Amino acid sequence: MPNSVRWLESTLRRISVGKRMAIAALTLVVPMTALITVSVSVLQHQERELHHTIDEAVNLLVPLATLEYDLQRALTDALSAETGEPVPDYGGLTLSIDRLFSELSSAAPEPDMDADMIAQAQQAWRLARPTIEGIVEQARPLQLSGERPSYGVVRQQLTTAIQDLEQVRMHLASAVKRQAAEASQTQQRQLHLLILAWVATLIAAFLLFSLIVYSIVRPARDLGRAIERLGSGDLSVRVDGGARDELGAVARYLDTMTQRFAIWKSVLEDAAHQDALTRLPNRRAILATLEAALTVAQEQQGVVSVMMIDVDRFKQINDRFGHAAGDRALVWLADTLRGLLRSEDILGRYAGDEFLAVLPGTPHDEALRIAERLCRGASHASRDDPAKPSVTIGVASTGSGAQNAEALLEAADRALFQGKRAGRGQVVPG
Numbered sequence: 001m002p003n004s005v006r007w008l009e010s011t012l013r014r015i016s017v018g019k020r021m022a023i024a025a026l027t028l029v030v031p032m033t034a035l036i037t038v039s040v041s042v043l044q045h046q047e048r049e050l051h052h053t054i055d056e057a058v059n060l061l062v063p064l065a066t067l068e069y070d071l072q073r074a075l076t077d078a079l080s081a082e083t084g085e086p087v088p089d090y091g092g093l094t095l096s097i098d099r100l101f102s103e104l105s106s107a108a109p110e111p112d113m114d115a116d117m118i119a120q121a122q123q124a125w126r127l128a129r130p131t132i133e134g135i136v137e138q139a140r141p142l143q144l145s146g147e148r149p150s151y152g153v154v155r156q157q158l159t160t161a162i163q164d165l166e167q168v169r170m171h172l173a174s175a176v177k178r179q180a181a182e183a184s185q186t187q188q189r190q191l192h193l194l195i196l197a198w199v200a201t202l203i204a205a206f207l208l209f210s211l212i213v214y215s216i217v218r219p220a221r222d223l224g225r226a227i228e229r230l231g232s233g234d235l236s237v238r239v240d241g242g243a244r245d246e247l248g249a250v251a252r253y254l255d256t257m258t259q260r261f262a263i264w265k266s267v268l269e270d271a272a273h274q275d276a277l278t279r280l281p282n283r284r285a286i287l288a289t290l291e292a293a294l295t296v297a298q299e300q301q302g303v304v305s306v307m308m309i310d311v312d313r314f315k316q317i318n319d320r321f322g323h324a325a326g327d328r329a330l331v332w333l334a335d336t337l338r339g340l341l342r343s344e345d346i347l348g349r350y351a352g353d354e355f356l357a358v359l360p361g362t363p364h365d366e367a368l369r370i371a372e373r374l375c376r377g378a379s380h381a382s383r384d385d386p387a388k389p390s391v392t393i394g395v396a397s398t399g400s401g402a403q404n405a406e407a408l409l410e411a412a413d414r415a416l417f418q419g420k421r422a423g424r425g426q427v428v429p430g
């Protein structure tokens with residue numbers, strides 16, 4: 001997992017799971033709402049712009065088109081010499097076009113309106129205007145007098161005016177077309193930006209949503225696995241309880257529980273293998289050690305020696321100094337013997353006042369020398385302190401006949417018995 005994701009996850013895990021779920025929901029709802037609002041407002045704005053462009057085109061082009069149409073009609077009338085109809089309001093239309101151009105030049109320039117094209121249209125209008133004014137002046141009296149005028153002149157002037165007006169209309173139409181094209185480009189740009197914003201927001205929302213879900217699912221999955229391992233008896237399992245959320249708390253409870261289990265287990269195991277008073281391996285454990293040492297010796301064709309160590313006249317110590325003093329004497333003896341043995345030798349409490357030492361890879365004569373050392377150490381202390389007992393030791397080894405645990409123990413026991421009968425405080429080979 002990349003470090004950045006790990007960092008984001010640990011940051012998120014400072015927030016509770018409930019709050020994270022709320023954030024995940026908001027992660028989807030808020031951007032969607034914002035995007036929908038923005039999209040609707042952009043589309044509404046675009047619709048208004050479209051109306052504005054159409055209005056502008058109509059306002060700009062309609063007076064010109066009307067005037068041009070009227071002139072066309074007048075020309076047709078002049079050609080057919082049927083001028084009985086009322087004269088159109090050329091003067092009003094001319095003024096309206098004047099007003100249009102003065103508004104265009106006085107108003108703040110539209111950013112998307114081509115100023116050159118407007119200027120060209122205005123210039124064309126300035127050129128066309130005198131002809132049209134002439135027509136206005138001439139058409140009115142002709143119309144009012146009811147005379148049959150010389151239509152040749154009027155026709156000529158009308159044709160010129162229509163051409164001039166056409167020029168004006170063309171320039172204005174180009175300006176309007178340009179404006180419409182730019183408005184359409186702007187709309188397209190806005191739509192592209194909108195789509196981009198949708199995509200980016202959806203990706204960001206999806207990533208954040210996934211991260212939040214991941215920050216819940218991953219620790220939950222780790223917890224599940226840890227509980228599964230714990231259930232199968234693996235007490236070494238540890239889960240990360242550093243996070244401040246609910247899952248972090250569950251992980252910490254689980255860790256505490258696992259540690260307590262481990263302590264109870266070791267207490268139970270110790271109770272099963274260790275003697276509570278002397279802390280030495282108990283009878284079962286020392287016999288298992290002997291079996292294991294014999295198996296190794298058989299495989300490697302080595303030797304194993306054992307010492308059966310019995311406390312001398314222990315009953316007297318109990319009777320004389322009390323049971324508690326007898327316990328202390330057993331603990332002292334266990335520590336003393338353990339201290340005099342080598343690190344590879346194993347000492348266990350075999351029975352009430354009996355100890356068994358297993359000496360792997362130790363031949364008989366060497367075992368006897370070590371036994372002498374133990375016997376002397378205990379005797380020396382017991383001479384100075386009557387509450388400290390001496391010991392008698394029977395030694396047996398695999399090299400001297402006995403090959404299995406039972407035979408070895410019997411041989412050592414026999415030797416011990418002999419030592420007791422011979423006066424105690426001595427080592428007897430089995």
Ligand SMILES: Nc1nc2c(ncn2[C@@H]2O[C@H](COP(=O)(O)OP(=O)(O)OP(=O)(O)O)[C@@H](O)[C@H]2O)c(=O)[nH]1
Nearest residue numbers: 310311312313314315316318323324326327352353
């Ligand atoms: N204080 C104490 N005494 C124990 C414990 N286990 C056994 N004993 C005593 O150890 C004594 C063993 O006595 P015996 O088997 O008669 O032998 P002994 O008095 O040592 O005499 P010998 O072995 O013949 O030298 C008994 O009185 C037991 O009550 C123990 O854990 N604590």
